[in-house]
Amino acid sequence: MKKIAKLLLLLFITIQFFRPEKNINQGNHLAGFINETNPPENVKTILTHSCYDCHSNNTEYPWYNNIAPVSWWLSEHVKDAKADLNLSDWDNYTKRQKNHKLEELIEVIEEAEMPLKEYTWVHQEARLSPEQREAILEWARRTKALYGLGPLPR
Numbered sequence: 001m002k003k004i005a006k007l008l009l010l011l012f013i014t015i016q017f018f019r020p021e022k023n024i025n026q027g028n029h030l031a032g033f034i035n036e037t038n039p040p041e042n043v044k045t046i047l048t049h050s051c052y053d054c055h056s057n058n059t060e061y062p063w064y065n066n067i068a069p070v071s072w073w074l075s076e077h078v079k080d081a082k083a084d085l086n087l088s089d090w091d092n093y094t095k096r097q098k099n100h101k102l103e104e105l106i107e108v109i110e111e112a113e114m115p116l117k118e119y120t121w122v123h124q125e126a127r128l129s130p131e132q133r134e135a136i137l138e139w140a141r142r143t144k145a146l147y148g149l150g151p152l153p154r
């Protein structure tokens with residue numbers, strides 16, 4: 001028993017040396033997105049508290065991100081999230097892609113899939129009230145029209 005405990009401790013210590021690269025960007029990485037889609041203040045606040053940690057080039061890490069394997073798990077989440085939607089990369093999406101990203105955004109908000117539950121368990125402030133959900137949807141539907149492809153949903 002003692003031997004197994006020692007081995008596990010050694011394993012735990014060893015994995016601490018494998019640190020995933022952090023998603024950190026101090027620059028003005030959201031300027032393109034903000035300028036073009038022009039979210040009102042209340043929507044900006046929602047995006048900041050509920051979405052940017054995973055869907056932008058800058059994550060504000062909690063202290064426990066310093067501990068493996070949590071750090072690996074968070075890193076994978078951010079990687080997957082950015083592969084689907086990286087708001088810091090807005091300028092590099094085509095009009096068609098922007099239209100599609102907003103359509104997906106509308107869907108995940110309507111279906112309350114985002115922000116991820118694992119995230120709102122620890123980030124209470126990221127939970128969306130019905131009013132906040134309505135505000136982000138209103139902005140997203142209006143903005144989607146900017147990209148001029150197809151009618152607005154509803």
Ligand code: HEC
Pocket residue numbers: 046047050051052053054055077078080081084085101104105106108114115116118119
């Ligand atoms: C904790 C990280 C996290 C947070 C916070 C988060 N997302 Fe996501 N998001 C993901 C991951 C991971 C995916 C990839 C798909 C999946 O695994 O569910 C994703 C996928 C998406 C997609 C693509 C869905 C599709 O159909 O392909 C959209 C759109 C999206 N998120 C919007 C948002 C919005 C808007 C917010 C804020 C209200 C948000 N997300 C907050 C992690 C997050």
